[in-house]
Amino acid sequence: MSDSLIQxxxxxxxxxxxxxxxWSGQLLLQHGAEAQRVEETVHRxxxxxxxxxxxxxxxxxxxxxxxxxGEEFRTKVRRVVSLGVDMTKVSAINRLTRxxxxxxxxxxxVRSELERIVSTPTHYPRWLVVLMVGLACAAFSQLMxxxxxxFGATFLAAGTGMAVRQRLSSHHFNGLxxxxxxxxxxxxxxxxxxxxxxxxxxxxxxxxxxxxxxxGVPLINAAEDLIQGHILIGLARGMTGxxxxxxxxxxxxxxxxxxxxxxx
Amino acid sequence: xxxxxxxxxxxxxxxxxxxxxxxxxxxxxxVPVRALxxxxxxxxxxxxxxxxxxxxxLGIEAATLAGAALIGFLGIASARLWKAPAPVFTIPGAITLxxxxxxxxxxxxxxxxxxxxxxDAGGEILWNISFNATKTxxxxxxxxxxxxxxxxxxxxxxxxx
Numbered sequence: 001m002s003d004s005l006i007q008x009x010x011x012x013x014x015x016x017x018x019x020x021x022x023w024s025g026q027l028l029l030q031h032g033a034e035a036q037r038v039e040e041t042v043h044r045x046x047x048x049x050x051x052x053x054x055x056x057x058x059x060x061x062x063x064x065x066x067x068x069x070g071e072e073f074r075t076k077v078r079r080v081v082s083l084g085v086d087m088t089k090v091s092a093i094n095r096l097t098r099x100x101x102x103x104x105x106x107x108x109x110v111r112s113e114l115e116r117i118v119s120t121p122t123h124y125p126r127w128l129v130v131l132m133v134g135l136a137c138a139a140f141s142q143l144m145x146x147x148x149x150x151f152g153a154t155f156l157a158a159g160t161g162m163a164v165r166q167r168l169s170s171h172h173f174n175g176l177x178x179x180x181x182x183x184x185x186x187x188x189x190x191x192x193x194x195x196x197x198x199x200x201x202x203x204x205x206x207x208x209x210x211x212x213x214x215x216g217v218p219l220i221n222a223a224e225d226l227i228q229g230h231i232l233i234g235l236a237r238g239m240t241g242x243x244x245x246x247x248x249x250x251x252x253x254x255x256x257x258x259x260x261x262x263x264x
Numbered sequence: 265x266x267x268x269x270x271x272x273x274x275x276x277x278x279x280x281x282x283x284x285x286x287x288x289x290x291x292x293x294x295v296p297v298r299a300l301x302x303x304x305x306x307x308x309x310x311x312x313x314x315x316x317x318x319x320x321x322l323g324i325e326a327a328t329l330a331g332a333a334l335i336g337f338l339g340i341a342s343a344r345l346w347k348a349p350a351p352v353f354t355i356p357g358a359i360t361l362x363x364x365x366x367x368x369x370x371x372x373x374x375x376x377x378x379x380x381x382x383x384d385a386g387g388e389i390l391w392n393i394s395f396n397a398t399k400t401x402x403x404x405x406x407x408x409x410x411x412x413x414x415x416x417x418x419x420x421x422x423x424x425x
Contacts, residue, residue, distance in 0.1 A: 032293070033351065085293040087355070091348040122294045129291055136288020139281040143311070144365070207365045214364040216289070217355060223408030249371030 008070025009050050013107075018067040018076050020110050021046040021054065024093050025063050026078050027117065032085035034221050035230035038063070041097050048101045049110070060236030082240075085217050092117045126166055133212045134159030141208035146201045153193035153202070157209035161186025165212075176247045183210045183251025191259035203263060210252055215244040271319065278315045282360045283308030290356035299352050302342040306357035310335035314361060325402045328361050332410020335361075340414045354411045363403040370396040 009017065025042040033041075035058040046054035046067055057064040066075040096113050099105050105113065124132075137158030138151045146154070165182040173181075190209035194202050219241035225234035256262060286307020290300055314331035318324060339354035346353075373393035380386035409416075 032355070037349070037351075085355070087290075087293045087295040087299075087348075087352045089294075091296055091299075091352050094349040095347070123297055124291050124294065132288040132291040134288075136285040136292075139284035139288065140360075140364075142281040143278065143285070143360075207368055210368070211364045212292070214359070214362055214367070216359040216362040216364075217293070219362065219404050220355065220358055220407055220411070223404050224412060227408055227412060245367040246371045246374070249368050249375060252368065253372055253375050 007050075008052075008072060011072055011074065013050070014067050014069055014072060014074045016107050017046055017049045017051055017069075018065055018074050020049065020107060020114065021067070022063060022065045022076055022078050023114055024096070025056065025058075025065065026080050027089055027114075028093055029058065029063060029080045030083045031089045032082075032087070032217050032221065033090050034228070035225045035233045036228045037090075041093060044097050044101055045110075048097075048103075049107060058230065058233055060233050086122070088120070088123065089117060092120075126163075130159050130162045130166070133162040137208050137211045140211050141204050144204045144208060146204040146208065147199050149193075149197060149199045150202055150205045150208070153190060153197060153205045154208045157186045157189035157193070157205065158212050160189055161209065162212055176243060179213050179244055179247040180251040180254075182213055183248045184255050186210050186212070187252040187255035188259060191255050191261045194261045195259055206252065206256070206261075210248050213244065213248045215241040218244070271316075274319075275312050275316050279308035279312035282311030285360050286311075286356045289359045293356060295352055295356060296348060299342070299346050299348055302338075302346060302353050303356040306335050306338045306342065306353050307360045309338065310357050311360045324399070325406050328403050329406040329410045331361055332358060332407045333413040334410075336411040336413045336415075339411065358407050358411055361403070361407050363400045366396045366400040366403065370400055 021042045024045055025038050028038045028041055029035075038058050039056045042056045042063075042065060043054045046065075051067045051069045053068040055066040055068070061081065062077060062079045064075070064077050066073055096105070096110065096117070100110060134155045138155035141150045141154040161182045164185045165178055168178045168181055186209040187206060190205040193205050197205075218237045222234050222237035222241055225231075225237060283304040287300060287304045290303035295303055310331040313334050314324075314327045317327035317330055322330075335354050335357040336350075339350040339357070342348075342353040343350040370393055373389055373396060377386060377389045377393065380389055
């Protein structure tokens with residue numbers, strides 16, 4: 001389709017388009033999408049809603065978007081803070097974009113869809129997350145070669161840690177502080193098991209119980225962004241991952257010192 | 265070539281626990297309910313492949329690359345089947361490969377180095393820090409390249425932006 005078939009959008013409508021495209025990009029960036037996906041999605045949405053071109057710059061703590069239609073253009077910046085991984089939101093934005101590209105939705109419908117996506121609560125209740133994350137860490141202890149006592153201890157330590165993390169996060173403490181406190185609690189319980197428990201492999205509980213905090217998504221996204229040429233956000237995400245790892249180690253180290261065990 | 269049943273049993277157990285770990289992280293990441301089973305399978309198969317290759321003597325970095333590539337391909341297939349973007353399926357699976365223990369040891373080493381009392385002890389700690397940091401970085405790179413393999417090889421679109 002050539003550009004001449006598209007009527008240039010008036011400035012008022014450009015404002016609407018940039019708002020919707022930026023909002024979608026913000027949701028992706030906040031909830032753990034890689035930079036390439038954010039750029040492509042914002043571009044597809046904007047052009048599908050009637051612009052000739054979109055320019056997007058993804059930065060570690062914000063999005064810059066320009067919409068261009070005919071002679072007219074508008075630019076908007078939005079600050080973005082990471083809010084934790086939410087694959088349902090990433091998935092929903094992906095589906096929304098596809099429907100817009102296929103011409104199923106107009107701007108008003110996109111807006112109400114975005115409102116619905118933002119206000120949808122998470123699928124899983126908190127207790128289920130605690131249970132499953134505890135089980136995941138306990139499963140890791142099995143992969144590391146632990147016995148059933150280690151499995152049980154890791155499950156309890158990691159589950160308690162996850163509950164503490166949820167509670168602290170809901171009170172809006174600094175993210176790294178939450179990580180240190182969670183590692184202290186989970187690592188402390190695991191260290192008590194190492195000190196007073198029995199079994200050859202019980203040291204494994206220490207590392208396994210804090211795996212729930214591992215910054216897997218920032219680190220994997222960092223590597224992916226760097227490979228795809230998004231150096232700045234890749235470096236920033238790598239730094240985030242390093243700081244989280246350092247905080248975990250700090251909490252774990254404190255726990256080990258308090259209980260009086262050594263070695264990992 | 266006959267496969268030792270003992271190895272099959274070990275790999276099967278490995279797959280089961282890795283799948284469990286992937287499922288737990290999928291729930292933490294609020295993966296849509298319809299995608300949970302695929303996350304379990306991806307994590308299980310990716311990690312089991314890594315363990316199997318390491319059992320046959322491959323280094324952890326190369327084995328991780330292979331495991332992550334399998335997760336990448338399964339992710340693309342799952343994305344088509346369940347109509348959701350690939351990261352929904354690849355990220356929980358890839359979490360099972362993340363070198364958490366190497367990363368913790370690096371950072372614990374930094375804290376120990378600050379308290380080192382002699383240059384001999386300090387030297388050994390420094391060696392440990394460098395070793396664990398290198399392992400962490402290489403394994404992470406292997407994961408990222410691995411899960412991007414299908415895109416890098418077969419989906420080379422002209423950039424839209």
